[in-house]
Amino acid sequence: MNQAATERLIGAIPTLASLSFEETIGFYARLGFEVLHSDISFLLLHRDGVxxxxxxxxxxxxxxxxxxxxxxxxxxxxxxxxNALNIVHRKGHLEDKPWGTREFSITDCHGNLIRFSEKV
Known part of the structure; x- marks a missing residue:
């Protein structure tokens, strides 16, 4: 593939399922996320530019x-x-991975698994 110098991917916005936007907003507010947009069919949250x-x-x-x-x-x-919020997944505690990251996982209020990763 021949890409022009100005062509590159600059981000991604995961799209997750929610059973209730009200519950999702409440859960993620505890994690520091704020609402950017909410309507009858779409919810967009953000924290630290993510x-x-x-x-x-x-x-x-x-x-x-x-x-x-x-x-x-x-x-x-x-x-x-x-971890103090008791939302870390039972098999998702902080650990070093063989691919060069430290990771842990949480489960949100509806069961979505969110993995957090930092390069080491």
Whole structure:
């Protein structure tokens, strides 16, 4: 593939499932996220320049089969904050990975798995 020098990807916005935007907003507010946009079918949250979007579903299985990775700095402090909220996934405690990152995972209020990762 021949790409022009000005062509490059600059970000991604994960789209996750929500069973209730009100519950999603409340959960992510505890993590420091704020609402950028909300309407009947779309919710957009942000924190530190990172955005997460959500769509509504009535199927409880959908969010339980959905995940995303967020790259962070200061993962130790972030882990301590989220662990104190009792939202760290039972198999997602902070650990060094063989691919050169430290990671942990949380489960949100509807079952979406959110992985936090910092390069080491």
């Amino acid at each position: 955005r997460l979007s959500f769509w509504l579903t009535g199927n409880r299985r959908v969010p339980q089969a959905t995940s995303c990775w967020l790259e962070v700095t200061g993962i130790g402090a972030l882990y301590a904050d989220f």
